[in-house]
Amino acid sequence: MVKNQTRKDITADILIVGGGLNGLPLAIALADAGLDVVVLERESLKDTTVETFDGRVSAIAHASRNLFRSIGVWDHVAEKEPMLDIRITDGPSKLFLHYDHRQLGDEPFGHMVENRHLRVALQARAAELDNLTLLAPVEYDEIDRQSDGVQVRLKDGRQISTRLLVAADGRGSPIREMAGIGKVGWSYTQNGIVCTVKHEYPHQGVAQERFLNPGPFAILPMTGNRSSLVWTESTETAKKIMALDPEEFQAAMARRFGTYLGKLEVVGPRWSYPLALHQADSYVAERLALVGDAAHGMHPIAGQGLNLGLRDVAALAEVIIDAARLGLDPGSPSVLEKYQRWRRFDSLTLLAITDGLNRLFTTDLEPVRLARDVGMAAVNKMPGLKGFFMEHARGTVGVLPRLLEGKPL
Template sequence: MDNPHGAAILRAMEPDTPDTDVIIIGGGLNGPALALALAQGGLRVTVLDALPAEARGGAGFDGRAYALSLGSVRMLQALRIWPGVAESAQPILQVKASDGRAGEGAAPWFLSFDHAEIEEGPLGQMLEDRHLRPALLTAIGDEPRVTHLSGTQVVAQETGPSGVSVTLADGRRLQARLLIGADGRQSGTATRAGISRSGHDYGQTALVCAIAHERPHDGIAHQFFMPSGPLAILPLPGNRSSIVWTEARAQAERINALDDAGYLAALRPRFGDFLGDIRLEGARFLYPLNLTLANDLVADRLALVGDAAHGVHPIAGQGLNLGLRDVAALAEVVIEARRRGEDIGTSPVLARYRQWRRFDTATMALATDGFNRLFSSDNPLLRLGRDLGMGAINALPPLRRRFIREAAGLSGDLPRLMTGRAI
């Protein structure tokens, strides 16, 4: 929803009076979350979204869901988003991970993470895109410090000693102290800033859908490591689950081209019958998988968050959580700098964000890449080694608890928002 106050910031500007404090390019999930956090900290923010508003809220987005870590849930609570979506969420009470092959069921060695092993509550929450996205868009629409311009393409950006400017496709020009790229793996913001990328293609594609099933899932998330790639079965409210199913690219495209009956026939041997009969609900999606990392998180008066900074394999379901940690850290750095009277776009300020986030993002990228290489293999020795490894972790409560806290987003140097506190 566009803010009716938006036209006011498009006025002609003086060199020391920018149109807005921060411009965020990207209107997905991380961009609006960052806009809300910064606005609640007293900054004026403009969100530029290339997609029209109706595309963001359309039924075509139905079917996707996110595994939000406990840290991400706490952040949404601090941003006052969570109360409006809590009834639509499904707590993740247990996570089970095991090796498997289509038609053979799970291997005897497995990992099991139970929420009862930590004091804080559920490991996380499953929330569908159709609930989270509108809640964020409504919140920034209701926030007077945020201007949301949808259907707006950025064609150029320039930095100067005291600010940054962007030029829109219709010729308008906006100026700010700081520019944020939240525009995904093909980030035009990063490219225009001269930030190169590293990574590689996995040759895999994720098939994503929602299913209904006969038996209750009991709040358990399952991850089966198949030779062609992982299959995640993630609980949704009611007798429904979200499926993230990885296959070699040609096979995934062949399966996706089938009708619903053929699609389910391909899924059932991999899924098994532990939840009874299954049927499709909502749309089906196809996502080619690659690893893409920006070679820097910042440039002159610019910072990157979310997939614009790091696109990782979905094997651990941490993509959005990683992006929200970026958002929480950057918001804290910028708001605190503003309160100290610093220019929020200067290199010393942005260096704090880079230092805070670069280790965590690099570690997660390497971990997901390594897990995918290790588990997307049918080599008998590798299978034996990883099965014994999972069994060993499962047998050692202190080590298992450490993994649980990491998966729940409770470890490391957490930004205040990730602990549920306002900045």
């Protein structure tokens, strides 16, 4: 349950705007390490009861699972389905790339978790921490960032004083715009169609990534003989597909899905969203840090969007807590610059990789198709290189923050 709040003004070490899948993990990590944290969320949060399935599902990589486990959230997650294998194919080609989790140990590559279960788990853990204040629904009127601190006035008249403001307020991030931080990016003229499919046969924990024209068709394992489908089409084609009646939509989906899992049935809602890439010009400003979609957005081709945001969360939590333990100001320029150096290059690298993959696999030129098919087959036979790509899928490549290694702050 969300803790009740009085109408009094509030002072906090850290103020986070956005109580979603990036904002709440950061708040929990910081509060669990001893800081006083306030979270502002403009939407009315659901209580800690599971509402009706809304179709939204997230891929939680192995490293992100470590974070949730380290901050006491993972045990609260009611349902999660492990991804044991990943199979990558290119259209009709018989060549493929196969990742088997057993080549790296006993742990899966990650888990598929319905967003509703993740939200419930995060709220349950937040309610256990007396130094975490979650205000929802609430909106702010004015934000004043000065060299010595931040003052935020809420629409209900209350004022919050803090040393550091964190924007976890999404792709459109009003706080990023208010701070004058620009962004670069582009549209892919593609849309992602998302739905959940119930099937006759078990998926055995295998995730499928099929590269079709004009984009990837991902089948991701969920609990109870279900799979989450992320289906990329051109924007115009996606509009036509979304306009189909349920029977026609299912037929179009089944033609691409295939028969390997038996009879298929679309369950729950379906929706479509435009695909685009963006990168903030800076992840920090005076007394301000950006995390998650406020800082970057990427193509879903590798299913790493949320995981990229959770890497921000883990890195920012670590630099803040390390500074606080030394008696330093967590909102100082030196602390924020350390966060930016750690995260911005890593994010830019992953955005470039996913952008390049999307462009490579949406090219139908025969020499390019042949080269990528031969390349996949070659990687499949090279244990060292294949192992590197598998570690990428697990989110365990690079200099990792402690939380992503499963260590406490």
